[in-house]
Amino acid sequence: MPALVVVGAQWGDEGKGKIVHFLGRSADWVVRYQGGDNAGHTVVFDEQKYALHLIPSGILQTGVKNVIGDGVVVNPRAFVDEIKMLEKRRIKVRGRLFLSLAAHVILPYHVYLDTLREEGGRGIGTTKKGIGPCYEDKVARIGIRVADYLDAASLRVLVRQNLKVRAAELAKVKPLDEIEAEVFDGYEARRRFLARYAADTGLILDAARRKGARILLESAQGSMLDLDHGTYPFVTSSNPVAGGACVGAGVGPTTITGVMGVTKAYTTRVGLGPFPTEIEGAVARYLREVGKEYGVTTGRPRRIGWLDLPQLRAAIRMNGVTALTMTKLDTLSGVHPIKVCVGYKLGKKRMAQFPPARRAQLDVEPIYESFPGFSGDLMAARKFSDLPLGARRYALAVEKALGVPILIVSVGQSREQTIVRDTRRIWG
Ligand code: GDP
Ligand code: IMO
Ligand code: MG
8 A cells, every 4th residue: 555755855846746657557545745835736737727726636646546645735725716726627636536534725905914924024835825834723623624624613713812912913914803703705606616625635645555555645835844843934734755754644654655756857946935046147047048947826826946865855855755756857958057055154164964954054155066068859758768878867966976866857848758767666
């Protein structure tokens, strides 16, 4: 009964959606376990492009069932809109998607609070989707869960209590009774809609597992955005790392058989915070344009940098990564030379590890090794041996330096543009 966690090994947008959809062919269930509609997962197949924010990428794979787990924060409006978008595009969702009764809901005041903080001088460049404030309520034990949302009478009481707790901050936005009215505007239709999907997903997954189902656990964001292990405070408010999958899906650690870390062939980051290998100038602009490096959720241009081995080693360690996928190797074509960070300098000190302290994360200077670039169109490659020699050498050198096999190499957005080097080892 294999269960594979797919995690972002960098700062998000590594291509998790594409890889989960690709691996979904051999899965029965796909589970999102943390984050909310701050995520933007792109899936391209049959010349169609889908941008998913909340619903697992397995929804686009016929025959796969999907769960939004306990650890996810769900904006009911975003949930309804995404399902309607999928149905409009003839994707059947009913009967294939289960929403945890224990997931917390994002309400309009969470979005206001997120925006207030972002614009109040101490912003970190969030997606302004209300993610942080919703998780704050959860930890403060005043959060509202899907089960509460479905119960109109208790929802009214809980919302009033929470608005009082947040009154001082929210007074800057608009009167509390107006915010309360927004929560309940169109509520009954949304309540009925959500009720069709709500379920005890822990039980459902356990039953599936006992029957031998193959489960994929889909992370949102990336390891370096992890609340505990990332570049705090420039992080998201949940745990994208593989350990978060147990908490957020309600499965025990002994269930997990493998952890697939997804990394780009270079690095990107959206939002503020440390990024040791960030570059500006012609190469950055080239990679941003060729790689279409703009946020799926906010449209912001992504910051660009070289691959960072100490950063990836940290991600491998904190997730227990058993195999890697390298995406966007095609995008690096035409870049000469290609640099890879092999360590850092901090003043006179040399460091081999990603530093835990905020100041050091901002101040380290990367030490680079250069690789000759490669050219040509990689997008038609279907076997590793189809790749130009320079591209193979680059991937193999990274694999050797990290000590974890790169089992999948991705050379384009679509499902076909995926090279699997060894199928047998993927699920652990
Ligand atoms: P996610 O958040 O990790 O799912 O990644 P995003 O969807 O936000 O960003 C990754 C982008 O890269 C998407 O537009 C993908 O379609 C695209 N992509 C994924 N793998 C590849 C690849 O190997 N080559 C190219 N050119 N694009 C890719
Ligand atoms: P996917 O799943 C990249 C970033 C935001 C900000 C920080 C906190 O597509 O990889 P939040 O709104 O979560 O409170 O913002 O995290 N961020 C992402 N960056 N990809 C994502 O998701 C992200 N989700 C959040 O830019 O820096
Ligand atoms: Mg994304």
